[in-house]
Amino acid sequence: MSTVGKPSDDPQNGLNHTDDVQEENEEVEDDGAPDSASDTKKKKKKKKPKKKKIEQTDPPRIPVSKFYPDGNYPEGEIQEYKNDNTWRTTSEEKRYDEKMAMEDPEVTYQSIRRGAEVHRLVRKHARKTIKPGMSLLEIAESIEEGTRALVEENGLEAGIGFPTGLNLNNCAAHYSPNAGDTTILQSGDVLKVDFGVHVKGRILDSAFTLIWEPTYENLLRAVKEATDAGIREAGIDVRLGDVGAAIQETMESYEVEVNGTTHRVKSIENLSGHTINLYQIHAGKSVLLVKNDDQTKMEEGEYFAIETFGSTGRGRVVESGECSHYAKIIDAPHVPLRLTSAKSLLKSINKNFGTLPFCRRYLDRVGETKYLLALNHLVAQGVVQDYPPLCDQRGAMTAQFEHTILLRPTVKEVVSRGNDY
Template identity: 75%
Template sequence: MADAVKEKEVPPAVVEAEEENDDAEEDGVVDTPANGEGKKKKKKKKPKKKKVEQTEPPRVAITKLFPDGNYPEGELQEYKNDNAWRTTSEEMRYNERMAMEDPETTYASIRRAAEVHRQVRQYARKTIKPGMSMTEIANIIEDGTRALVEEDGMESGVGFPTGLSLNHCAAHYSPNSGDTIVLQHGDVMKVDFGVHVKGRIVDSAFTLTFEPTYDKLLEAVKDATNTGIREAGIDVRLGELGGYIQETMESYEVEADGKVYPVKAIQNLSGHTIIPYSIHGGKAGKSVPLIRTEDQTKMEEGEYFAIETFGSTGRGRVVENGEVSHYARAWDAPHVPLRLTSAKSLLKTINKNFGTLPFCRRYLDRLGESKYLLALNHLVAQGIVHDYPPLCDQIGSKTAQFEHTILLRPTRKEVVSRGEDY
């Protein structure tokens, strides 16, 4: 075996001189012993990290845009009247700080989902045009949502099927496979979609028109939603809140085809509480009516509400009508024997991929399910799965919707889904 080569010893003075020279190089100056002149050397700059920006169509995950996990806070509104003290209360502020310091907190999950919603709808609102099919529009929204939220089973994904209800249809329409409906210039379309992170759903909706005839209808409904948000708060009675919404909504009228139509709040639709993995608050969910009622139920601290309002130029009442697209496993699904093997298999797929989150037929198609209608209808008949047919006012009328989700924090309310657009 060869001996190891010994290192040549260097006098201490030379070592010190070399170290000083190294320091000088770091400072950008080098002394040259040969001529005694100092020669300046350009300091190498570290390349700056390129700021990550969103693409069009949106495909960059929100976690990449906010790598520190600090997602934008929603619009903050103070509580009114008897609850105004909460804003400055040390106890309430302490409770809020403790909740926010936990990276796994509700606030972080909701805000991440809300930022996904804002960025996806920003692109959708400027991209959706007459001549596009309903399926094409749904794909624009859902593909963007899945990419930005980094869809991961029950951890994060689409909150519920994209609603694209047209004209007299107010809610619960999403295109099934083979749908051939195309958006027309004169249509009034409700765009209602959701995003979830760890089961915390952000539910927000807007309405699109492409000519000015029904602008006042949209204005009425947006104003009513904002009224509901403004008047909502801890200890507010839901029946009274509905009265404020109705009063705002029905102060508007629409002129179309030479006739004047009063805007009516759709009396049998409502806003609702949202709990983890349940868009309508589970069995004990609360409803936010759109008209004044005798409901004395109060809003409570920590609750999470979808304030959504619907207005119509028709009778102001909807009925179920049309082909079903929306489904959801019942929150309290009964344990019953299933005689169809296909129904058992389909239920496993539903449990694994959706749990109690709403889904539609296109989502089953996407998972590779086929010829499942008989099994799906059997699950509905057994009460294990609920179906949600389209909800429609009278033919010829026009309906509109606006919606935000709000969080009743200890010190104030946060309109988590608020954006520059609405």
């Protein structure tokens, strides 16, 4: 994400959904009355009308639940654990643990698989339709409209996991267009698309990079393979520093030639993958993208976002530009808010987003107006965290790929894997 689940473009796996209903025959019982032509009444066969196939629309707008009425969604790519953990695959004890986990409403593998199926469908359309000349606002709204429809957005029960990141060129993360943004995608741009889906607080986090000219193909290849290397290395009892080392070794084996100058691809040293908890996108553990001495171990049952960023620049990002991303802090202090508008805004944030990240466009959408002063007050009081864009030096190009993995008791599941990446 080795036994592989059905690819996401398989008709049985969500990209060409159908709901076939076999014809059944219904017999009419003999009432015992003699027939004028025979003492035995002939049994008649009546065909049930064939149920119409359900097919996904383009753009996708039919909820994925319509194609999986039993609530069982496609499993992601399965990878067996390495080294000292290979025994888990056949262990009866761990199989029992996994069965119990599947039945535990607090674990809810099916919730995150449902989010993954939404992500695959929305990104398939996005990868096909995003083109130079489109505005970033148009791209963001298309992705978000599809996500809301397919996951059947319903308050904190299901919806968007975090703001759609549309990060251009040297900007690596945390840029989402605010209302009025006039940025137009250009043919020479390197665009990172990072969006999430949540079902009952289980967040599916996955990202990819798009280019329209061949110059940075090796940059994308380096980052994609580094992500896959991190996923292969990840596992129960694996130390986070060792995952970072595998990512860096793969990433920095690549070079990119730009206008006759060769650049070694660098892992961005101060960005990282992370654990994901219920309604919490960054849950405490970080997977750095470079070799380090972190001895913290991955644990059974954890969800990780394995994301890697590569750069042709210095390989380090700083905060730069207008902020769009925010989130209420999980253990935010109870502090007196002197602004009435801040109290009102916090109430709206609690109702609509809880601790899920949001952006200014999402506040606009729920009817908030003239909220910047109140929002900044919540940030200053330590109730809300702001996440400004993170950028490498000007002139550098950055790329990103990301998957969510589940460390199940028996195997590792790359739940967001598709046939595209």
